[in-house]
Amino acid sequence: MEKHEKTNAMRILEQKGEGYTPYYLSEIPEDGKAAAEMLGRDPASVFKTLVTVGSDLAHYVFVIPVAETLDLKKAAKAAGVKSVEMLPQKALFPLTGYVHGGCSPIGMKKLFPTYFDETAILFDEVVTSAGKLGVFLSAAPASFERTVGAIYADLVR
Numbered sequence: 440m441e442k443h444e445k446t447n448a449m450r451i452l453e454q455k456g457e458g459y460t461p462y463y464l465s466e467i468p469e470d471g472k473a474a475a476e477m478l479g480r481d482p483a484s485v486f487k488t489l490v491t492v493g494s495d496l497a498h499y500v501f502v503i504p505v506a507e508t509l510d511l512k513k514a515a516k517a518a519g520v521k522s523v524e525m526l527p528q529k530a531l532f533p534l535t536g537y538v539h540g541g542c543s544p545i546g547m548k549k550l551f552p553t554y555f556d557e558t559a560i561l562f563d564e565v566v567t568s569a570g571k572l573g574v575f576l577s578a579a580p581a582s583f584e585r586t587v588g589a590i591y592a593d594l595v596r
Contacts, residue, residue, distance in 0.1 A: 446570035447536075447546035457582040462566070462575040467540070471505025478566060478575060482506045483558065485566040485575075488542040490531060490551070493520040498534065500553040502544050502567065502583075507556070507595035517554050517592035543570040545586055553587045555580065556594040 443463045445453075452459045468474035475482040482505050489501045489509055499518045501509055515523045528539050535547040544553050544567055559565050559580045567583075569576040583589040 443574075446543070446574055446576075448543040448568075448570040449576060451546050452576070452578060452582065452586060455582075455586050457578060457586060459576045459578040459582065460564070461569060462577070464573040464575070467573045474575065475505055475566075480566055480577075484562045484564070486555070486559065488537075488544045488568060490526040490535060490542065491523040492526055493518055494522045495520050498526065498549075498551045499523055500544055500547070500551045500587075501556075501594055502553065502559070502589070503556040503594050504558060509594060510596045513592070513594050514554070517590070517594060518552060537568075537570055538572065541568050541570060541572040541574070543568045543576075544583060544589070546570055550587060553583075553589050554592050554594060555583060555589045557591040558595075559583075559589075560591060 468477050471487045475485040485505045486502045487505045491499045501514050564577040566575050566577045
């Protein structure tokens with residue numbers, strides 16, 4: 440069996456005593472829908488991590504199903520700010536330590552307020568990036584609550 444390197448997100452889950460299942464894809468999917476297909480998972484249970492900046496200049500993380508689009512007005516309402524906008528892609532790595540397409544809600548350089556789309560609670564486990572391109576993990580929604588303080592809200596269009 441091939442040995443795979445653990446990501447920071449995996450190590451943090453282990454340190455907190457949270458269970459997870461890692462997935463290592465042999466090729467990098469072109470987008471989240473392709474990742475769901477390659478993982479053999481319902482796209483509604485595979486979530487992408489989006490980082491935003493609020494009108495208060497604070498950063499907020501939103502985790503939504505890969506086939507959906509973040510509703511910026513709903514996101515701002517959930518965060519309790521006037522507005523949010525997507526973080527410019529070039530700012531993602533310096534801020535989080537993650538690259539576009541490999542951003543995990545767990546293990547960013549700093550813990551930001553993290554909101555999961557409310558549909559996450561419909562699943563026993565949801566899949567997110569594990570922090571590297573082509574590497575994913577599935578964990579119970581409660582694990583994200585305990586690890587990053589995930590809050591559930593209606594976030595998609």
